Amino acid sequence: MKITRAIVIEPGATGRRKLKEGLEKAGLEVSAVAGWEEEPGRAQVVVLGPSVERAAQVARAVRKQLPQALVLLAQESPGKAGFADGVLPLPVSAKDLRVRLPELVKLRTLSRGTPVRKRRAAPASEPVRASGEGLLDPLTQFYVFAHFKDFVFVEVKRSRRHGLPLAIALVAFDPLPVKVQRELREQLHGGLALAIRRSLRDTDFPVQYSADHVLLLLPHTDLAGAHTVARRVCERVARSSLSFDDQLLRPTVSVGLAALVPGREVSFADLVRQARSSLDMAQEAGGNRVEMLAETPGLEFEGT
Template sequence: MKVTRALVVEPRTAGRRKLQEGLEKAGLEVSAEAEWGEEAAVRAQVVVLGPSVEEPAKVARKVRARLPGALVLVAREAPGKAAGFADGVLPLPVSPKDLQVRLPELVKLRTLSRGAPARKGRSAVAADAPRLPSETLLDPLTQFYAFPHFKDLLFVEVKRSRRHGLPLALALVAFDALPVQVDRDLREQLHGGLALAIRRSLRDTDFPVQYSPDRVLLLLPHTDLAGAQTVARRVCERVARSSLAFDDQVLRPTVSVGLSALAPGRDESFSDMVRQAQRSLDAARAAGGNRVEMLAETAGLEAGS
């Protein structure tokens, strides 16, 4: 099923307008309402519940009753797994480019989940239910695409830029060392905040990917190193302005970013770019962290930050 029509339900006018604009930029035909109404939802294939919707689970049940085939997404700034009543999270601010890739995957997951057999017992479900790729599709903390699922698209973007001589930059983002042991709860807080800082810093055409448990990869099409440096500095600055309480301490986390870019006339691969970005990231952290680094071999000029 190709998703072309959406309904936004959001009580606040400003929030409703932003959601509608983001969905329309993703190529959807969008109607927007302050509250759920069956008349407005007749043709909707996806229903987005805004962050100000009261009792979203109750509204979602009404959507299911009226539109059993529709996707139900919950829009929110804080990353995390979707609640049981929703098919997924729509991270805010809306990234139209990200949404264009995400919607087909959500449709696929919804189709698979519908095909699951009725529960006859735990062992029967484990044996018979189709295996959903949700664990490899999205990172549960950031809601960025997991690298194993998204790598083919990344390879294609690099090949396309190289073939047509278009600028392309890549950034690797990682937290600097903290004075405490990072347990699961702290990691959730750190990565949730980082995801929000990144989404607020990227453009609609950029791709954030969870490259590894402790590294986020940003692919920046049509971007040279100067443009990538601007994006990376925004991420660093937003993280550095944040703080969080942990074990009677106030922590002020920072991140470092390593950059690389396609060099004119050089036949570099995605793997080459990642290695260059990793070396730049290592240099940034060795220099004290909370900085953006571009090695001379990557930038084609003197190293800077």
């Protein structure tokens, strides 16, 4: 199913406008309404805004009228919505959405089952996945690296071949004075995901590189531009606080940067090694910093 048209359902005028603009940047033709009773027409994807009341009931009404449409719930906090086909993280990343929509279509097809007469053997390069298996990290809703790595490798090769700037950033929390168990981990990574999405541009990609590291792929970006993005992430996290086990915690993150250098044959693995070394430098220097393996020194940010 090719997705070309979307419907946004959001009672709030500002939220409705932002969702519409985000989807249009992804190349979709969009109708935006305050409620489903307005019968906005046909579409391949319907996005329920965060202010929609009784979202599960609205989703059922949408499916009754548009049984083939994807139903997505837009929300800032990472999580799941059992009544929807997926979650649309806010703010909307147009480039991320263009990748995400075809994957959601595939996953829904697998979860609903494919008629026997239409089944075919999947090529070796297209492993069949169970619904949701290894696609998105449950805490951040970022693509896990195992799923997204082919795209990352191609982007690095393309930038190197055409002499285009490209940088990566490796983000990790600095040590906290308490043991990080599941409940705290969910709060930390949910907040980090929101800080990252609010700091990135439409052309950037966040990837869950490992359980404790988020990798930011920054196409068309040199080290100076990557430093600006990373600094925004650090500052947003440092301004936050959370209560846990009768303690007020002020988490911080450190970021290690690496970038393609014109004229040098640098692979993605080389970039990751450089970014990891830079991240280690940042944390060894006290954390809450951005570091890079270059003459530009790391900068430290004070939380407020």
